[in-house]
Amino acid sequence: MPPSSGPQARPPLLELRGVTKRFPGVVANDAVDLRVRRGEVHALLGENGAGKTTLVHMLYGLQAPDEGALLMDGEPLALRSPRDAKAAGIGLVAQHFHLARRHTVAENLALALPDTPAWFPTRHLARRVDALAERYGFEVDLRARVATLSPGERQRVEILKALLQGAEALILDEPTSVLTPQEAHRLFDVLGRMKQEGRGVILISHKLDEVLAVADRVTVLRGGRVVAQVDATDTDAADLARHMVGREVRRGREAAPRPAGDVRLSVRDLHVGDAAGEPRLRGVHLEVRAGEIVGVAGVAGNGQAELTQVLTGLRTPTAGRIELDGADVAGEGVRDLFARGVVHIPEDRNDMGVAGGMKVAENLVLRRHRQAPFAKGRMVDWRAVDAHAEGAIRDYAIATPSRDAVTRNLSGGNVQKVILARELGGETGLVVASHPSYGLDVAATELTHDLLREQRDGGAAVLLVSEDLDELLDLADRIVVLFRGEVTGVVDAATATREAIGLLMAGDRTPLGGAPDAPSATANDPANDPANDPANDPAAGAGAE
Amino acid sequence: MDVDLALVLTTLARALAFSTPLLWAALGEIVVERAGVVNLGVEGMMILGALAGFVVAQSSGDPWLGLAAATAAGVAAAAVHGLLAVVLRANQYVSGLALTIFGLGLTGLIGRGWVGRPLRNPMEFVDLPLLASVPLLGPAFFQGQYVLSWLGLLAAVVLWFVLHHTRLGLVVRSVGENPAAADAAGVRVLWVRFLAVTFGGAMAGVAGGFLSLAYRPSWGQGMTNGLGWIALALAIFALWDPLRAIFAALLFGALFTLSFSLQEFFAPQLLTMMPYLFTILALAITAVRKGAGAFGAPEALGEPYARGRR
Numbered sequence: 001m002p003p004s005s006g007p008q009a010r011p012p013l014l015e016l017r018g019v020t021k022r023f024p025g026v027v028a029n030d031a032v033d034l035r036v037r038r039g040e041v042h043a044l045l046g047e048n049g050a051g052k053t054t055l056v057h058m059l060y061g062l063q064a065p066d067e068g069a070l071l072m073d074g075e076p077l078a079l080r081s082p083r084d085a086k087a088a089g090i091g092l093v094a095q096h097f098h099l100a101r102r103h104t105v106a107e108n109l110a111l112a113l114p115d116t117p118a119w120f121p122t123r124h125l126a127r128r129v130d131a132l133a134e135r136y137g138f139e140v141d142l143r144a145r146v147a148t149l150s151p152g153e154r155q156r157v158e159i160l161k162a163l164l165q166g167a168e169a170l171i172l173d174e175p176t177s178v179l180t181p182q183e184a185h186r187l188f189d190v191l192g193r194m195k196q197e198g199r200g201v202i203l204i205s206h207k208l209d210e211v212l213a214v215a216d217r218v219t220v221l222r223g224g225r226v227v228a229q230v231d232a233t234d235t236d237a238a239d240l241a242r243h244m245v246g247r248e249v250r251r252g253r254e255a256a257p258r259p260a261g262d263v264r265l266s267v268r269d270l271h272v273g274d275a276a277g278e279p280r281l282r283g284v285h286l287e288v289r290a291g292e293i294v295g296v297a298g299v300a301g302n303g304q305a306e307l308t309q310v311l312t313g314l315r316t317p318t319a320g321r322i323e324l325d326g327a328d329v330a331g332e333g334v335r336d337l338f339a340r341g342v343v344h345i346p347e348d349r350n351d352m353g354v355a356g357g358m359k360v361a362e363n364l365v366l367r368r369h370r371q372a373p374f375a376k377g378r379m380v381d382w383r384a385v386d387a388h389a390e391g392a393i394r395d396y397a398i399a400t401p402s403r404d405a406v407t408r409n410l411s412g413g414n415v416q417k418v419i420l421a422r423e424l425g426g427e428t429g430l431v432v433a434s435h436p437s438y439g440l441d442v443a444a445t446e447l448t449h450d451l452l453r454e455q456r457d458g459g460a461a462v463l464l465v466s467e468d469l470d471e472l473l474d475l476a477d478r479i480v481v482l483f484r485g486e487v488t489g490v491v492d493a494a495t496a497t498r499e500a501i502g503l504l505m506a507g508d509r510t511p512l513g514g515a516p517d518a519p520s521a522t523a524n525d526p527a528n529d530p531a532n533d534p535a536n537d538p539a540a541g542a543g544a545e
Numbered sequence: 546m547d548v549d550l551a552l553v554l555t556t557l558a559r560a561l562a563f564s565t566p567l568l569w570a571a572l573g574e575i576v577v578e579r580a581g582v583v584n585l586g587v588e589g590m591m592i593l594g595a596l597a598g599f600v601v602a603q604s605s606g607d608p609w610l611g612l613a614a615a616t617a618a619g620v621a622a623a624a625v626h627g628l629l630a631v632v633l634r635a636n637q638y639v640s641g642l643a644l645t646i647f648g649l650g651l652t653g654l655i656g657r658g659w660v661g662r663p664l665r666n667p668m669e670f671v672d673l674p675l676l677a678s679v680p681l682l683g684p685a686f687f688q689g690q691y692v693l694s695w696l697g698l699l700a701a702v703v704l705w706f707v708l709h710h711t712r713l714g715l716v717v718r719s720v721g722e723n724p725a726a727a728d729a730a731g732v733r734v735l736w737v738r739f740l741a742v743t744f745g746g747a748m749a750g751v752a753g754g755f756l757s758l759a760y761r762p763s764w765g766q767g768m769t770n771g772l773g774w775i776a777l778a779l780a781i782f783a784l785w786d787p788l789r790a791i792f793a794a795l796l797f798g799a800l801f802t803l804s805f806s807l808q809e810f811f812a813p814q815l816l817t818m819m820p821y822l823f824t825i826l827a828l829a830i831t832a833v834r835k836g837a838g839a840f841g842a843p844e845a846l847g848e849p850y851a852r853g854r855r
Contacts, residue, residue, distance in 0.1 A: 062852065083731030098729040100722035101844060103715075110712070111719050112730040121712040 011074030013038045013200040014059070014090070014169045019068030021054050028054035030224040031068070036169060041191055041201040043215035043232070045208070047244055047441040049411075051224040052204050056171055059202070060092045061085040072169075086114070091162025095173040097154050099146045105157050106142040112161045132163055136190050151178035151300065152186075159190060170194060171202040176210055180299050181469070181502030188214045206244070208237040209470070220244055245442045253474055253494065254453065260477065261290035264461035265311070265430050270320035272306045272485075280306040282485040284320070288430070288461035293452065295476030295493065296465040299505055303485040304465045305347060308434045311463065312344040313337040324430060338367055341429025345419055345436050347465075349412070353419040356408030360400050361389035363407045364422050392421040396447075413444035420451055431455050431462045437471060449475055469498055483507040556802050557685035557795075561694050562760065564798030566591070566752040566769075568697040570776035571783065571790050572704055573748025579708065579785055580741035581721035581845040585641030586626050588773025589648025590746050593618040594753030596652040599664060599764040602757075608668045612693075612754045619750020620743050622648060627742035631735055634849035649767060659764040667762030668692070691759045693751070698791060700748075705787040717741055721843035724850040734850050749773065775824055782827040785843065797823070 016034040020027065029051045036042045046052045057063040058070070061079030070077045072088055079085050085092070099108050106122040109129070117123065126142055133140050138156050146154060155175060162170050172191075176184040191201050191214060205211050211218055212232055220228040220243040228243040265288040272281040281303045288294045298304050309315035311322065313334035322330040324340055332340075346352035354363045365374045365385050373384040389403035396417045400410055407418060416436070424431070433452060437445040452475060456462050466472050472479050476493040481504035489504040489512045500511035570587050577584050584590075597618035602611025626644050630637040668691055676687040687695075708714035716737055719727040724734045752772070757764055775797060783789035800820045804813075 081731060082729050086731065092729070094729070096725075098723065098726035100719050100726050102722055102841075103719065107715055107719075108726070111715055111727065111732075114731070116712050116715075118712045120710050121715050 010038075011071070012036055013073060014202075015071040015074075016055075016059075017069045017071065019055075019058060019065045019070065021051075021058060021063065021065050027224050029058070029065070032221070032224070032226055033229075034219055034226070036200045036202055038168075038198045038200050039195050040216040041195060041203055041214050043203045043205055043211040043218045044221065045205060045211055045218055045240060045244060046221035047206065049223075049441065050221040050244070052221055053173075054224075055221070056092065056173060056202075056204060059085070059090060059169075059171060061090075083114075086165050086167075089166055089168035091165060091167025091170045093155065093158040093162060093170065093172045093175060095175075095177065097158050099154055099157060101147040102145060104143050104145055105140060105149075108146060108157060109142075109161055109164060113164055128164060129160065132160060136163070136193055137186075138190075152180070152183040155179070155187070167199070169200045169202065171204065173204045174206075175203070176205070176207065177467070178300065180505045181498050182506055184210070207470070208240050211240065212237060222246055241442070258291065260292035261459065263287050264290045264325055265463070266321075266323040267311075268321040268323075270307075270310065270322065271318045272303075272310055272315060273318045274306070279318075280485050281310070281317075284482075284485070284487055286480050286487065286490070288463055290459045290461055291456055292478070293456050293462040293464055293476045295472035295479040296463065296482060297469065297472055297479050297501055297505060298467075298482035300467060302482045302505075304434070304482055306485070307482070308344070308347070308432050308463075308465055311337075311430070311432050312342055341427055341460075343423040343426075343428050343431050345416075345423055345431070345433040347434035347438075349415050349419055350408070354407045354415055356406070358407060359404045360393070360398070360407050360410070360418060361385050361403040363418050364389050364392050364403075366422060368422070368426060392418075392425065396421045413440050416440060416444060416448065420448065424451055424455060428455060428458075428460045431460050432465075433462065434465045435467065436464070437466075437468065445471075469501060472501075473498070481505055552806075554681070554684045556799060556806065558689065559802040560795055560798035561686050561690060562798070563801050564794035565691065565694040565697050566755045566760065566772055567776050567779055567797055568701065568790060568794035569693075569752035569755065570749045570773060571779035571794060572697070572701055572787055573745035573752075574777055574780040575783065575785050575787055575790060576704065576708075576717065576748075577741050577745035578780055578846055579721045579843055580717050580738045581724060581843055581848065581850070582627075582631060582738050582742055583637045583641060583847045584623065584626050584630070584644070584742060584745055585638055585777065586622065586644025586648065587641075587745075587749050587776050588769055588771065589645035590619045590622045590749035591648075591753035591756070591769045591773045591776075592652045592767070593622050593648045594750030595757040595768055596656045596659075596753075596764060597750075598754030599656075599659060599757040602666065603659070603662070603664055606666050608664070608666055608758045608762075611758050612751065615754025615758070616747045616750040619746040619748070619753065621746070623743045623746020623749070624739075626746075627739040630849070631738045631742060634851060637847055637849070645773065653766045656764050656766060660766060662763065664758065664762035664764075668759035691755070693755050693759060697794075701787040701791045708787065718843070720850075721845055724845050724848075725852075728850075728852060738850070749776075752776070771821075775820065778824040778828055781831050781842075782824075784831065793827075 012035040014036040016032055019029055019032045021029040032055060044052055044055065054063065058065050061081045061084045064080070070079065077088055079088065106125050109125055110116045110121040129140060129142060138160065140156065140160060146157065149157070155178065175187060179187060194201055203211065203215055215232045218230050218232055218235065218240065219226055220240060222244060267284060267286045270281055270284040271279065274280050284307065286294065296304055296307065306315060310317050313332055313336065316331050320330065321328055324342070329337060329340065350356055355366065362385070365388060368374055369380055374381055374388070386403060392398065393400060393403060398417045398421065399414050407415060410418070431452070436448045436452070440448065452462055452464065464472065464476055473493055473496065479491050479493050479496060479501060480487055481489045481501060483505060484507065488507055488509055491500060503511050570591060574584065574587055594615035598611040598615030601614035602608045622644060626640050629635040629640040670689040671692060672689065673687040673695060677683045679687065708718060716727065716732050720732060720734045720737045728734050753769060756768055761768065779790060779793045779797065783793040797820055800823055804819050
């Protein structure tokens with residue numbers, strides 16, 4: 001099966017043969033075959049629930065396969081724990097980093113290494129780290145506490161950890177989800193370096209473009225089975241998406257049918273501080289018109305959460321104006337804003353979106369239980385609630401055993417459908433959607449995107465906060481980029497490049513023609529002449545009103 | 546002036562003796578909580594240790610044998626908490642509270658026949674050679690003290706060193722900060738946590754044994770009198786640091802001592818209230834400082850660990 005690029009005599013670095021893993025009620029992996037050669041980046045592609053995680057857990061000794069064999073360099077391998085996996089030369093950079101935040105980098109490394117001395121465990125580390133860091137072009141401060149590091153830096157600590165342990169095969173689970181495009185490129189350089197050294201990389205991802213850019217071979221999983229194993233050069237995004245989903249998938253932009261209308265949301269010079277008084281938003285200007293989707297891009301933690309909280313009434317701004325359909329609403333609470341048509345698809349759907357212990361039917365009316373037809377005086381009309389629930393479950397295809405099922409037990413996609421049905425089911429003026437497709441499978445993502453477009457076409461103003469640039473580029477009309485609580489730029493989604501947005505996400509305003517460390521005038525000062533760079537005129541102009 | 550100095554020195558000397566059970570129990574709890582487990586059963590483990598220590602010392606005539614029994618009793622009681630709260634992932638707070646209530650009840654029942662009989666061979670005051678003759682420090686801390694008081698100070702230093710400068714300490718702290726990371730590093734999280742809990746039990750057992758074998762060589766129902774709870778507060782007040790625990794325990798010891806020696810000036814109820822009032826104050830101060838972000842509880846404190854959950 002493998003093309004004759006390498007000597008056939010040499011067994012693959014890592015091989016799975018007919019591996020099956022069952023959980024009560026599900027076959028997570030069904031007779032999976034996988035061969036990872038030395039010197040290749042092997043992408044493992046699949047939707048949520050396709051069995052990627054289980055496969056990784058088996059490769060890393062966290063779970064034992066029910067059937068099948070695992071081989072390394074042709075030798076059978078029995079992994080009973082991560083310790084075994086590491087001893088065999090398998091490293092894992094998990095999606096959620098396995099780092100103690102209050103430990104220093106050195107302490108985290110010492111914890112993971114098998115040959116850490118019993119006394120003064122972090123001594124001798126510096127020498128070993130320096131050698132590696134130089135080879136891979138890292139910069140690591142061993143004495144820094146992990147809590148002070150950026151996501152990209154934390155990831156480098158994880159990779160360093162695996163390399164120090166002598167990982168021959170490195171598994172990376174969704175490694176770019178926390179990175180700017182530039183940081184992602186640095187990561188790919190490191191992976192390239194590992195390839196040169198004859199190691200193998202397993203890249204778990206659902207980002208097709210990224211897989212095509214770095215992987216040599218791609219294995220696609222669907223429903224626990226391998227549905228395709230191809231060379232990256234022999235395939236394209238549409239092909240991979242079809243394998244992943246099992247049918248054709250629409251991709252790309254669908255422009256709004258008509259130009260945007262009046263300004264519905266206008267935010268001027270908005271300042272927000274956190275509990276400790278640290279500024280989280282610093283003089284943000286933005287506006288969203290009726291029939292328009294405005295995207296908000298940025299690396300997590302640059303003020304997106306605070307922005308959505310202020311706009312939905314969960315947080316009070318320290319200064320600035322928020323106008324909704326011409327009325328100043330800054331400082332109004334959640335209920336007042338909801339009455340004005342502000343709906344919220346929150347970032348953390350299980351904590352903020354639903355009351356997990358309550359029934360689906362109850363969650364479907366949570367915000368509207370005081371309005372007709374659900375309220376009857378001070379009482380709730382349960383018949384109306386149940387009837388509404390039946391309708392919503394049908395219309396949104398919510399997979400639930402019944403309207404009385406406990407919401408917590410639904411899958412992530414179905415919890416999101418409950419939220420979408422509730423928030424978008426009534427009158428809407430401003431839709432604030434935060435990472436609406438995060439962790440959803442392709443079908444649920446499509447539905448979410450369709451509903452947001454529907455809102456746009458219906459004349460609502462949609463503010464879409466996302467870390468997924470593809471989502472923003474596909475959906476949004478304009479993209480506002482936040483960096484450290486300031487708008488570093490506003491670009492037209494139809495013409496913007498990922499690279500330009502990536503630079504803005506890192507605080508570099510050169511894509512808009514400004515000096516890298518120039519004050520935020522370009523994007524933030526409404527009086528500023530937008531035409532710094534003629535090429536970006538429409539984009540910058542939109543940002544500066 | 547001389548009188549005042551003498552008063553200060555005797556207050557310090559008594560403070561050290563009084564702080565000893567607090568220090569031992571607090572050190573144990575610090576290790577337990579650094580490993581990510583809360584054990585509210587300190588009071589219960591102490592009282593079990595006090596009774597076991599007294600009974601064995603009274604029967605055998607050897608207070609050190611009694612201390613071994615007190616330690617074992619603390620370990621046994623802690624093992625129950627470890628089994629429930631760590632292995633079976635029961636609610637840590639309920640399990641610890643149950644341990645305290647159980648310990649107080651059981652010792653009340655078993656100890657009935659021993660009440661009011663003085664221990665025939667208690668631990669004695671001793672002078673520490675060399676250090677006893679140092680001016681000021683000698684009379685304050687090194688003359689006429691119990692061996693366990695000094696061992697407590699030594700234990701604090703050793704524990705600080707172990708926690709911060711050994712692989713063992715790194716492992717213990719890691720299971721308390723991020724058990725998933727420790728698990729991924731090949732640490733057996735539940736086992737480490739269980740052992741930490743039993744270590745805390747041993748320390749609480751010693752603290753209880755100190756009460757019935759040295760400080761008040763007798764058995765009395767409920768003789769721990771809330772010290773276990775103060776030790777719990779001390780662990781927090783000391784920001785989970787063994788060296789700070791020395792000063793925290795001495796401070797509380799001094800407060801207690803003063804509440805006795807100043808009885809003629811203030812209502813005794815007011816003074817006995819002071820240490821507890823101070824505990825509340827200490828917790829509030831700690832909470833405020835934690836808000837500032839510089840210090841804080843171990844991140845996974847109180848969270849049971851099960852692989853695969855986040």
